[in-house]
Amino acid sequence: MEFGLKKLRKLTTMKVGYFDCFSGAAGDMIVGACLDAGASEEFLRGQLARLGLDEVELQIKKVNKNGIAATAFLPIVKGHHHQCDHGHHRNLSAIVEIIDNAALSDKVKQQSIDIFRQLARAEAKVHGTVEDKIHFHEVGAADAIIDIVGACTALESLGVEKVYCSPLTVGGGTVKCEHGILPVPAPATAELIKGIETVPANANAQVELLTPTGAAILTTLAEGFGPMPAMRISEIGYGAGQRDIGGMPNVLRLMVGQTGDSDMYGQSDEVCVLEANIDDATAELIGHVSEKLLAQGALDVYCTAVTMKKNRLGTKITVLCPPTETAKMEQIMFRESTTFGIRRGICQRTILPRKHQTVETPYGKIRMKVGYFDGQVTTCSVEFSDCQRAAEEYQVPVKKVVWAALAAYKNE
Numbered sequence: 001m002e003f004g005l006k007k008l009r010k011l012t013t014m015k016v017g018y019f020d021c022f023s024g025a026a027g028d029m030i031v032g033a034c035l036d037a038g039a040s041e042e043f044l045r046g047q048l049a050r051l052g053l054d055e056v057e058l059q060i061k062k063v064n065k066n067g068i069a070a071t072a073f074l075p076i077v078k079g080h081h082h083q084c085d086h087g088h089h090r091n092l093s094a095i096v097e098i099i100d101n102a103a104l105s106d107k108v109k110q111q112s113i114d115i116f117r118q119l120a121r122a123e124a125k126v127h128g129t130v131e132d133k134i135h136f137h138e139v140g141a142a143d144a145i146i147d148i149v150g151a152c153t154a155l156e157s158l159g160v161e162k163v164y165c166s167p168l169t170v171g172g173g174t175v176k177c178e179h180g181i182l183p184v185p186a187p188a189t190a191e192l193i194k195g196i197e198t199v200p201a202n203a204n205a206q207v208e209l210l211t212p213t214g215a216a217i218l219t220t221l222a223e224g225f226g227p228m229p230a231m232r233i234s235e236i237g238y239g240a241g242q243r244d245i246g247g248m249p250n251v252l253r254l255m256v257g258q259t260g261d262s263d264m265y266g267q268s269d270e271v272c273v274l275e276a277n278i279d280d281a282t283a284e285l286i287g288h289v290s291e292k293l294l295a296q297g298a299l300d301v302y303c304t305a306v307t308m309k310k311n312r313l314g315t316k317i318t319v320l321c322p323p324t325e326t327a328k329m330e331q332i333m334f335r336e337s338t339t340f341g342i343r344r345g346i347c348q349r350t351i352l353p354r355k356h357q358t359v360e361t362p363y364g365k366i367r368m369k370v371g372y373f374d375g376q377v378t379t380c381s382v383e384f385s386d387c388q389r390a391a392e393e394y395q396v397p398v399k400k401v402v403w404a405a406l407a408a409y410k411n412e
Contacts, residue, residue, distance in 0.1 A: 013259065014162060015158070015160055015161050015257070015258055016162045016163070016231055016256070016257065017037075017254055018166070018228045018256075018257075019033070019165045019166065019218060019254055020166050020252070021165060021168050021169055022248075023209060023241065023245065023248055023249060023250050023252065024168075024170065024208075024241065024250070024252070025210055025214035025218060025252050026147075026211040026241060026242075027147025027151060028073045028074060028075065028147055028242075029214065029239035029241050029251070030147070030239060031147060031150040031154050031239065032070065032239030033071070033238060033239030033251075033253065034158055034254060035071045035073060035154060035237065035239075036070060036071035036238050036254070037158060037235040037236060038158060038237065038256075039155075039158050040157045041060055044154055044157060047108070047149075048146055051102045051146070052098070052102070053098075053145060053146065055077055056075050056076065056077055056142045056143060056146050057075075057076045057078060058074070058146070059074040059075075059076060061074075063240045065238075065240050066250075067249065069238065070238035070240035070251045071239060072239075073147075075142070076143070077142050077143050090141065092117070092120045095145060096116065099112050099145070099149060104149070104153070108149065108152045108153050111152040111220070111221065112149045115152075115216050115221075116216075118216045118219065119212060119213075121191075122188045122192045122216070123188050126188050147213050148213065148217060155221070158256055160256060163218075163221045163222050163223060164222055164224055164225075165218050165222040165225045166225065166226070166227075167196075167225055167226065168193055168196060168197070168198045168215070168225065169198070169199055169200075169201050169205075169209050169210065170185040170198055170208075170210040171184045171207050172201055172205065172207070173207055175207075184206075184207070184208045184209075185215075186211075186212060188212040188215075189210055189211065192212065193210070193215055193219065195325060195326065196219065196225050196323075197225055197226070197323055197324075202245065202247060205248060207245070209241075224269065224323075224324065225323065226323060228255065229259060230259060231255075231257035231258060232258045233255050233256070235254075235255075235256040235257075236255050236256070237253070237256075238251040238252070238253055238254075239252040269348075269349060269351065270323060270348055271299060271320045271321065271323070271346075271349055272321050272322070272323045272329075272344060272346055273318065273320060274318070274326070274329055274330065275317065275319075275342065276317050276333055276339040276343070277308055277314050278314055278315050278316075278317065278337060279314030281337060281338045285337065285338070286315050286317065288336065289317065289332070289337045290303065292332055293329060293332055293333070296325075296328060297325050298319050298320065298325070299321055301319050301320075302317075303316065304316040317333070319333070326344065330344075352372060352378065354369055354370060354371045355369075355370050356368065357370065357409075359405055360408060361390070361405050363391070363393070363394050363401045364390050364394075366382055366383065366386045366387060366390065366404075367382070367383035368382055368383070382401075382405045382406065384402075387401040387402050
């Protein structure tokens with residue numbers, strides 16, 4: 001059936017930021033990288049002053065880390081050491097109140113509160129308590145509030161609409177904190193990065209490179225963790241860390257650029273492919289596993305008939321999922337199916353730029369998904385569940401609703 005091609009009026013561009021965490025990440029490094037990439041220092045200082053945290057003094061300066069020029073963002077709590085004494089311990093409600101009462105944009109407020117809630121969940125899990133009883137210890141004092149609100153504000157100043165991130169470098173060895181000496185990654189950090197790809201640190205970097213605050217900011221704001229997305233880079237910034245690491249600059253790199261027109265031939269990303277061959281499960285069980293995986297966030301699940309050893313007929317279950325969801329998908333497969341093993345691989349894919357729209361039909365509103373290539377519509381599909389619902393409501397064959405939706409789209 002011919003849908004009729006429509007010339008794309010103008011591909012929407014989007015400003016994105018990509019954090020390259022080759023030397024870890026911390027809250028102050030994230031803010032420093034944004035400032036180095038062009039975020040307004042004057043705007044940032046003005047917005048942070050609205051928090052009313054007079055006990056914090058902001059120091060922003062240019063530094064050199066192993067030959068790399070970078071910006072250091074240093075919130076200093078007056079009368080306290082920065083490393084392990086973070087002043088007053090505040091619980092989640094107190095922090096939310098401070099942020100909520102500040103004259104900040106709604107987006108910055110919501111992002112900052114979401115980040116602290118993410119921290120609260122991680123700390124509560126580690127300490128075996130509930131979120132409301134967490135006082136955050138290392139991450140709950142005024143400088144952490146400045147780091148988190150500062151990161152969201154600086155990204156807003158840059159006009160970044162979406163954030164992406166490389167795999168995370170956590171470091172090694174141990175870290176001294178309020179509860180004593182703990183392994184790296186610290187327990188709260190480890191909880192925050194579950195399911196996210198990490199990479200080994202430099203052999204000389206047996207220190208904490210990824211802090212709980214840095215992990216919370218990135219895992220809350222980032223759309224994904226992996227290679228840099230297709231983008232036209234316009235700004236690059238380096239945020240300085242507090243470490244001195246032999247042979248490697250302790251900096252966080254931020255690359256800012258535009259996506260959109262450069263994506264007109266397709267966008268690239270990575271997915272994890274999980275496979276399991278099963279010869280001792282009923283069709284009902286295979287169907288149940290597939291539905292469970294899709295309900296929990298799998299991008300696609302499909303089954304293939306295979307002949308296994310000893311000429312036994314079996315089923316190969318294939319699951320596509322974001323790399324960050326790999327652990328969860330494997331857990332479902334082991335718990336719900338009869339497999340003894342799962343094959344895993346990372347696969348690159350190219351996906352068409354797309355948009356979603358709703359069309360009016362004699363059977364009500366039907367959602368459509370439209371794909372573009374080279375500035376033109378190349379494919380469109382109806383939301384079949386909408387068609388099923390409408391067909392049942394109007395007592396007509398579902399194919400009539402599909403035809404009506406396609407005709408309505410073509411005539412727009």
